Amino acid sequence: MHVDAIYAPDLSTRYKLPIFLGRLPAGFPSPADDYIEGKLDLNRKLIKHPAATFFVKVTGNSMLGAGIHNGDLLVVDKSLEAVDGNVIVASLDGELTVKRLYKRDNVLRLLPDNKDYQPIEIQAQQSFEIWGVVTNVIHAL
Template sequence: MSFTSLGQIAEGGIRLPLCSFKVPAGFPSPAADHMENPISLDELLGVRAPSVYLVSIDGDSMIGAGIFSGDLAVVDRAIEPAHDHVVVALLNNDPLCKRLCIRGKQIILKSENPRYPDRYIMEGDEFSVWGVITYTVRSHGR
């Protein structure tokens, strides 16, 4: 699974209304009675921070983590990568999205799809974590 960096968010944006109730799947509820103060999705997702980038995901190796090809991922480069984080990394100059697994000194990049093997970082590999995925956004209108 690879990614394409879309870069940082440009200045601007609008505030959207936030409903104060959780929306049940399958049962409509009148939203007008439950409107709260407007929110900004950029503030909610933290995308205005200088360390935050958007990337487009390509591939199906992370579907078990709920990350699908075409999803937009919010990646924070200021978060220290830790065991079990889903990360965007560079391995031998190839970009990828995997779950970071740290066992002692061994680093494993785990796929969340049984069709793909885990990738063990070996001596001689060029490896760096580019950032930690904090949110993903998916279009359901395609």
């Protein structure tokens, strides 16, 4: 999975929309006004560290098992320390990619979440940098 575009969040906007909590059946509609719990601003919900957060649009299918699809937007926090098992955005030999980090016993790999793709073992001579940890995925249904 490759990074197609990089975006900075626009934190100047505030859209506080109603949030409905509780059970929401998928059957017949009910009067939802009785269930309004408050207002929700997705900037506040999805972005924990505004100065360290960016969005990336991805292409490819190597992370389908992680719920990341071709064309999705990822919320990436560069202030978080990447640990084994995190989904990360990394630069490998100048190319940005999204993979799951494998970091154990002096072995560093980038793992796809799709059996059709092979893991990438990071070699000492390669240029490698972790850009951030993926915290959320945004995609249309």
